Amino acid sequence: DVKVTQSSRYLVKRTGEKVFLECVQDMDHENMFWYRQDPGLGLRLIYFSYDVKMKEKGDIPEGYSVSREKKERFSLILESASTNQTSMYLCASSLLASGGRSSYNEQFFGPGTRLTVL
Amino acid sequence: SQQGEEDPQALSIQEGENATMNCSYKTSINNLQWYRQNSGRGLVHLILIRSNEREKHSGRLRVTLDTSKKSSSLLITASRAADTASYFCATDRYSTLTFGKGTMLLVSP
Helix, strand or coil: CCCEEECCCEEEECCCCCEEEEEEECCCCCEEEEEEEECCCEEEEEEEECCCCCCEECCCCCCEEEEEEECCEEEEEECCCCHHHCEEEEEEEECCCHHHCHHHCCCEECCCEEEEEC | CCCCEEECCEEEEECCCCEEEEEECCCCCCEEEEEEECCCCCEEEEEEEECCCCEEEECCEEEEEECCCCEEEEEECCCCHHHCEEEEEEEECCCCEEECCCEEEEEEC
8 A cells, every 4th residue: 555654743833943844655656745735725736746856836835845855755844934834734646647647646645744833 | 727616515414325526627637536535634535537438436436527517526325424524526737636625524323
């Protein structure tokens, strides 16, 4: 079974802190994704990566950065946490489909990190 | 954006009844996927239907796709209390998926 793990289930940080959220997958997937989920807004894509050291902006990248130094690990970084970044953060991974169409394949999600910024 | 929109937002039924959730989207797609999320957890993939398919089954799940109406439905037959969760449809963009806001399903014993 594919396993996607996230470093913390719950995290409480202070405004202005630098926050690292880690995600690791064990199935050699090329693609990895970071989403945030907020009530009434659904899942929104922050960043994704389809290869080591590659990253692409999603729909809401402002205030975030990412790092993918190894294939199995994708980190989300909040450079200076703010209260409006309080949210559930979900990591996912998937295989790269032929022709580069990553969305042909299902995504496997981690359990989520509920981040509260005070 | 070709975000899928689920309908209804919330659904409450009794065990043993069928549950139907609908998804509408705006632009052409290559596939549509359904996911389930138990409270406070990550999403779990349920089923994928490609644009050239009209219906697909998996256990108690039945998914239909009508590309002319840009809509899909997810039917859960003989529902159980364990089916209580949020259900999301996701439509594909070239390299990512766009998720709807979900339908919250409550199945009472």
